[in-house]
Amino acid sequence: MKKIILYLFILSLLFNIFQYMNSTKILKTQSKEIESCEAKIKAVRDSSNIVYNQMIDANYFSLEMDDESLEYFENYSIPELTEQIRNELLALNDAPNGNKLVPYDPIDGNKFIINKFKILNHRWIIADVYSGTLRGEILIKYFINDGKPTDFETIQAILHQPRKPAQ
Incomplete structure (x- = not known):
């Protein structure tokens, strides 16, 4: 019975290590995707602001x-x-x-x-x-x-x- 508990303990430990490693990898990937999306959003906002300012300038005489x-x-x-x-x-x-x-x-x-x-x-x-x-x-x-x-x-x-x- 002690051996079964020991095996279950080792198995659960290995399973937890696997889950931790997998979760860490997923978290890093998602963090990179979020950073990439934030950079794209910033670029789009900057472009949008530039176009808006050009529109305001173009419509100055209206x-x-x-x-x-x-x-x-x-x-x-x-x-x-x-x-x-x-x-x-x-x-x-x-x-x-x-x-x-x-x-x-x-x-x-x-x-x-x-x-x-x-x-x-x-x-x-x-x-x-x-x-x-x-x-x-x-x-x-x-x-x-x-x-x-x-x-x-x-x-x-x-x-x-x-x-x-x-x-």
């Missing part, structure tokens, strides 16, 4: 970020106002000779239209214009009239030289 413009339009819904301006600007593209805000005549039968635009503040808009092969930008001054169409006036326009095809 109606939504301009406190003075927001105060000027305090009685308006900015999303609705932006949609109104968008619709009125793009409706001007439907004219037979192109958008009247673009001070260039059609070239090779292609009229100039506004592609994209950004409302910079409560007075200015910058817009990308396109005519099939040529593109440029225009700076537009605008004024919101209650119950009437928005007044637009081109301040400055620039037309870019066509790009030469890559050889």
